[in-house]
Amino acid sequence: MAVKHFAKEGLESLVAQLAAGMGVPGEDAALFAEVLVDADLHGVSTHGVSRLNIYLKRIDAGLIDPKAALTVDRQTGSIVALDAGNGLGQIQARKALDMLMPLARANGVAAATIRNSQHFGALSWYCNHAASRKMVLLAMTNCEPAMSPEGGYEAFFGTNPIAASFPTGKGFPVKIDLATSTVARGNIIAAQKKGAAIPEGWALDREGKPTTDAAEALLGTVLTMAGHKGYALALMVELFSGVLSGSAIGSGVGSMYKNLDRKQDVGHFFCLFDIGAFLDYGDYLRRMDSTIDRIKSQKKRPGVEEILVPGERSARRAGTNAAEGIPLPDETVAELKQWCSRLNVAFDTLEALG
């Protein structure tokens, strides 16, 4: 598919104007746009501007409240249990993280659950933000059903991701960010579009049998990574972000694309650690950087050119995209133009770089 490249600032401005056009208050619209475009900047285009269309559609259908306040259900010491008020996940998660910062600074650690939320984009923005404040963030979220528990074959868990990031002195944070599924559902959709088979171990069909047929897989369930271990981790994510938060749980979570008649009610979990509470920050950086050096200087397996640390590739991509522009496929550009037209926002202020 053809792509065009756009400058980060212009794209953020356009996304913010469109969100504001659908009723998101100005400051919140800017927060939202920054997180959305940041995903594209880091190469996670599945969680970036390509999702704007469905977010705006859901606001339009009354399924997301663009003006929702973030309210505190309960606060005890360093714990805040939050209600996102069915607002945009990116905005509410950012505000939650802002609430945790002073608590973590005071007590060394703080945690939040957030219920009644939506898909909140790529976990990486929150992680990188924490790392830039000399903190470690552990983040999880439940999401719309895609995977079954080991032994079952009904979609129950989302691809329930877990993420954590750690600042370094290397110019990029170490960023662990992984779905607990074998593979993203997007890869199966891509195989189906190409008429290609999928590898064994990716998915089950509607009757719970292993399949390599992409179309059958899309009617069935995606497998958890590493079998029962991925099941256990997906459950851990569900318990922290769903059961503890008061959000919907498992198959009760609404689908962003399929359920155009009800809210998602996603739950998130954040735990923020102040590194300086554990050890001197300078010592920490020396220990971290030496760990990275030791990993990267390992003997390489046959055919491997470079050993990468998690987060390194996406940081490089962000550098490239900052310099050359953020690539958007024509389909996403066409969606942006439609919303611009509807909301009387000038698209032509967004100049394609190539």
Added chain:
Amino acid sequence: MAVKHFAKEGLESLVAQLAAGMGVPGEDAALFAEVLVDADLHGVSTHGVSRLNIYLKRIDAGLIDPKAALTVDRQTGSIVALDAGNGLGQIQARKALDMLMPLARANGVAAATIRNSQHFGALSWYCNHAASRKMVLLAMTNCEPAMSPEGGYEAFFGTNPIAASFPTGKGFPVKIDLATSTVARGNIIAAQKKGAAIPEGWALDREGKPTTDAAEALLGTVLTMAGHKGYALALMVELFSGVLSGSAIGSGVGSMYKNLDRKQDVGHFFCLFDIGAFLDYGDYLRRMDSTIDRIKSQKKRPGVEEILVPGERSARRAGTNAAEGIPLPDETVAELKQWCSRLNVAFDTLEALG
């Protein structure tokens, strides 16, 4: 291998007497014995009494300090950075957990790093203990090198496990407890003893090439589970429990069996959450139990008799072993007898149940 069964209480008493015989103070010896025997009780015999021999040998060689105090390097709010003083991991980890309990009760969350420790047995004891106090424990530890980062082939990470447990109203806690390796090294050793091949995807040989030869695999490295995802999680465990704690990192961690000339310097990480800080405990239990019910009543894959929740199988095993006695292989019984003989402890007070 032939096994004999022993009552839990008798085994705990014997293990405590042997530890005390090697200089562990009486109360600490009882703590240690309880954790060690609990692993066998729950069917994790690789982390139970079969390890007593090497612990005592290492005390004898001056590589573990049986009388070590647990000291506080730093405390900030809900964070304690601890020095295990090269004491037995089980004892120091229990004491660390006891320190966290009131902090978590007061602030909703508390975390500890523990450096200068040893192998501390099965994570499940700590997790179950927290669950019995209406708390959720997230636990990690680094351990002796076995796995390489994705793309490399030198042993760097241990099989770096991650665990969490959650109380339920079902008579057992949900217990997530997994190594981030494809398989435990013990499975490869077992294959070698039988002269059997190992499946593809378990290990690399000394040159970083995939192998199905168990002997070659033991000279090489175990693969991380789910490739780069397991690498990312193993790194996360190393950063929380190694880098943040001040312990040895990666290949710097000593091997319990191979390095009989230096200490292990293992690092642990605990984060304890008070469930009542997030939501009413009654609500929590209802949400948790209904989640378990929904998972267990899923349609089952062909050939599957029952869908289990993590922790369920080990709880059943504990019930069986409590009733029928804890099985110990003759090899372990012989080791116990040798230590009894050396330390003038009466073995014959330990009655075999069958």
